[in-house]
Amino acid sequence: MREIGELAERLREFAAERDWEQFHTPKNLAMALTGEVGELVAELQWLTPEESLKVRDDPEAAARIRAELGDVFIYLTRLADLLGVDLMQAASDKLEDSRRRYDPESYRGSARKAPPLS
Amino acid sequence: MREIGELAERLREFAAERDWEQFHTPKNLAMALTGEVGELVAELQWLTPEESLKVRDDPEAAARIRAELGDVFIYLTRLADLLGVDLMQAASDKLEDSRRRYDPESYRGSARKAPPLS
Amino acid sequence: MREIGELAERLREFAAERDWEQFHTPKNLAMALTGEVGELVAELQWLTPEESLKVRDDPEAAARIRAELGDVFIYLTRLADLLGVDLMQAASDKLEDSRRRYDPESYRGSARKAPPLS
Amino acid sequence: MREIGELAERLREFAAERDWEQFHTPKNLAMALTGEVGELVAELQWLTPEESLKVRDDPEAAARIRAELGDVFIYLTRLADLLGVDLMQAASDKLEDSRRRYDPESYRGSARKAPPLS
Numbered sequence: 044m045r046e047i048g049e050l051a052e053r054l055r056e057f058a059a060e061r062d063w064e065q066f067h068t069p070k071n072l073a074m075a076l077t078g079e080v081g082e083l084v085a086e087l088q089w090l091t092p093e094e095s096l097k098v099r100d101d102p103e104a105a106a107r108i109r110a111e112l113g114d115v116f117i118y119l120t121r122l123a124d125l126l127g128v129d130l131m132q133a134a135s136d137k138l139e140d141s142r143r144r145y146d147p148e149s150y151r152g153s154a155r156k157a158p159p160l161s
Numbered sequence: 162m163r164e165i166g167e168l169a170e171r172l173r174e175f176a177a178e179r180d181w182e183q184f185h186t187p188k189n190l191a192m193a194l195t196g197e198v199g200e201l202v203a204e205l206q207w208l209t210p211e212e213s214l215k216v217r218d219d220p221e222a223a224a225r226i227r228a229e230l231g232d233v234f235i236y237l238t239r240l241a242d243l244l245g246v247d248l249m250q251a252a253s254d255k256l257e258d259s260r261r262r263y264d265p266e267s268y269r270g271s272a273r274k275a276p277p278l279s
Numbered sequence: 280m281r282e283i284g285e286l287a288e289r290l291r292e293f294a295a296e297r298d299w300e301q302f303h304t305p306k307n308l309a310m311a312l313t314g315e316v317g318e319l320v321a322e323l324q325w326l327t328p329e330e331s332l333k334v335r336d337d338p339e340a341a342a343r344i345r346a347e348l349g350d351v352f353i354y355l356t357r358l359a360d361l362l363g364v365d366l367m368q369a370a371s372d373k374l375e376d377s378r379r380r381y382d383p384e385s386y387r388g389s390a391r392k393a394p395p396l397s
Numbered sequence: 398m399r400e401i402g403e404l405a406e407r408l409r410e411f412a413a414e415r416d417w418e419q420f421h422t423p424k425n426l427a428m429a430l431t432g433e434v435g436e437l438v439a440e441l442q443w444l445t446p447e448e449s450l451k452v453r454d455d456p457e458a459a460a461r462i463r464a465e466l467g468d469v470f471i472y473l474t475r476l477a478d479l480l481g482v483d484l485m486q487a488a489s490d491k492l493e494d495s496r497r498r499y500d501p502e503s504y505r506g507s508a509r510k511a512p513p514l515s
Contacts, residue, residue, distance in 0.1 A: 044253050046163060053256060061263060062270035066325045070205045070213035070428075073198075074324035076233075077431050080191075080198050081317015087188045088310035089302050092445060095188035099245055112241050113251030115194075119237065120252070123230050127217055133231030134238070135162050138171060145179060152180035184443050192306075192442035195313050199435015206428035207420050209328060280489050282399060289492060297499060298506035306441045306449035309434075312469075316427075316434050323424045331424035335481055348477050349487030351430075355473065356488070359466050363453055369467030370474070371398050374407060381415060388416035 047131060051124040054117065072122040079118055083111040165249060169242040172235065190240040197236055201229040283367060287360040290353065308358040315354055319347035401485060405478040408471065426476040433472055437465040 044050060058064050086108050087095050099105050123130045162168060176182050204226050205213050217223050241248045280286060294300050322344050323331050335341050359366045398404060412418050440462050441449050453459050477484045 044249055047165075047249075050249065050252055050256075057256065057260065060265040061268050063268075065270070068210035068213050069216060070208060070210045070424075071324055073202050073205050073213075074320050074424075074428065074431075077198055077202055077428075078317045078321035078324060080195055081314045081320070084191050084195055084310050084317070085314035087191050088307055088314060090188060092186035092188045095186050095191075096243070098187060105244070108244060109246045109251050110255060112237070112244070112246050112248060113253075113255035115237055116241075116248045116252040117255060119230070119233060123234075125214070126223070126226060126230070128227045128230050130230060130234045131162055131165075131168065133227050134168055134234040135231075137228060137231035137235060138168075138175065142175065147178040150179050150181075152183070188306075188310075189442055192310065192313075192438050195310075196435045196439035196442060199432045199438070202428050202435070203432035206425055206432060280485055283401075283485075286485065286488055286492075293492065293496065296501040297504050299504075301506070304446035304449050305452060306444060306446045309438050309441050309449075313434055313438055316431055320427050320431055323427050326424060328422035328424045331422050331427075332479070334423060341480070344480060345482045345487050346491060348473070348480070348482050348484060349489075349491035351473060352477075352484045352488040353491060355466070355469060359470075361450070362459070362462060362466070364463045364466050366466060366470045367398055367401075367404065369463050370404055370470040371467075373464060373467035373471060374404075374411065378411065383414040386415050386417075388419070 047120055050117075050120050054121045054124065058121075067121060067125060069122055069125055072118055072125065076115065076118040076122060079111060079114040083108065083115060086111060165238055168235075168238050172239045172242065176239075185239060185243060187240055187243055190236055190243065194233065194236040194240060197229060197232040201226065201233060204229060283356055286353075286356050290357045290360065294357075303357060303361060305358055305361055308354055308361065312351065312354040312358060315347060315350040319344065319351060322347060401474055401477075404471075404474050408475045408478065412475075421475060421479060423476055423479055426472055426479065430469065430472040430476060433465060433468040437462065437469060440465060 044053075058067055086104060087098070090098065098108060120130065123133075162171075176185055204222060205216070208216065216226060238248065241251075280289075294303055322340060323334070326334065334344060356366065359369075398407075412421055440458060441452070444452065452462060474484065477487075
């Protein structure tokens with residue numbers, strides 16, 4: 044499976060088989076996304092930035108983080124699907140905006156000016 | 162662009178051109194993801210679940226939400242890339258777990274039992 | 280214990296006794312706060328707004344939510360203490376701002392205009 | 398104003414004067430809390446932990462962070478009030494739990510073991 048559209052389709056089936064579509068409103072899914080992001084953040088909260096770069100060296104932590112990333116992506120895909128948003132296109136459009144807004148010369152290496160990646 | 166790997170590659174270039182790799186630790190990116198999810202949630206906070214299903218009928222709100230979904234996906238992709246995680250595979254694995262854990266008969270239509278999509 | 284300053288003092292002692300001050304940077308505590316808010320949100324994610332108003336009728340859910348509110352308040356108090364912010368005064372100032380910005384006549388009962396409480 | 402109960406009372410009046418009680422369900426307020434925490438986290442996302450300890454030296458950033466802390470506390474107080482939870486007591490109870498669970502000798506200075514403050 045390489046296409047987000049295929050994941051979205053499988054999530055649709057998953058919800059339909061359990062009669063869970065009634066719970067999958069954008070509002071509820073945004074809350075579920077919040078909960079999963081909170082679990083992801085909790086895995087990194089006490090690490091230094093440098094330790095967070097090496098978290099792959101701890102197989103148990105790495106597995107938990109991989110699972111949380113999977114959960115976040117699942118809810119993000121399901122939410123975007125319900126809202127009719129093409130995630131890849133939305134990200135691509137935002138990246139183009141950022142390319143224009145943050146020209147490499149003016150913003151090079153600046154933490155102060157660097158807040159938004161996009 | 163249909164592949165997450167291609168988006169990840171473009172984000173790598175974007176960061177490198179601005180010398181922003183120094184800011185893109187997993188810890189920092191998890192915080193950036195939090196901020197973007199917060200903006201997404203804020204768009205839906207005062208809507209009823211029913212209104213949230215029809216948010217597409219409001220073109221301005223829909224455009225803002227699409228942009229926030231793009232931001233969330235950008236940071237999620239960048240974070241997964243830095244951690245060496247294949248988002249699609251991680252999501253697919255979690256979905257298979259959920260298929261096993263929540264068999265359709267036992268969990269049909271149950272809000273109480275339905276909390277985790279994955 | 281009725282004063283936030285007293286809670287802050289007890290949290291200082293708690294951290295000092297365990298030599299955990301090294302982990303309690305504002306950055307780390309903001310992430311811990313995120314994790315706790317995520318757990319709180321997860322308790323309410325599949326409820327309708329109406330059900331969320333009656334969550335007290337479910338003693339087990341109510342106890343879990345009370346515990347999450349306690350966790351959120353603990354990290355918020357610890358973070359504010361480290362930053363030298365008087366939470367009560369900061370909230371009071373923001374509320375006064377909101378009183379000025381949202382005059383009751385213009386904003387009465389308007390969801391569209393009502394997003395910010397503060 | 399030193400008592401949380403007094404802040405809660407003023408927030409009740411603020412909502413009533415604008416007929417905004419209809420929007421202030423626990424579900425909606427938990428989402429509003431998420432949005433404000435996201436704004437707070439965004440202020441700290443690109444700082445190192447060490448920089449985050451010195452953020453008071455930047456008056457503009459310090460003012461923004463103080464305002465965000467005020468917003469977070471406002472929504473937390475309003476949410477707890479609607480749920481009938483005494484924040485100070487809930488925090489105190491959680492702190493006592495943590496005192497018992499993390500005895501100072503066993504958990505001294507350990508990042509691995511230190512995740513939960515409470």
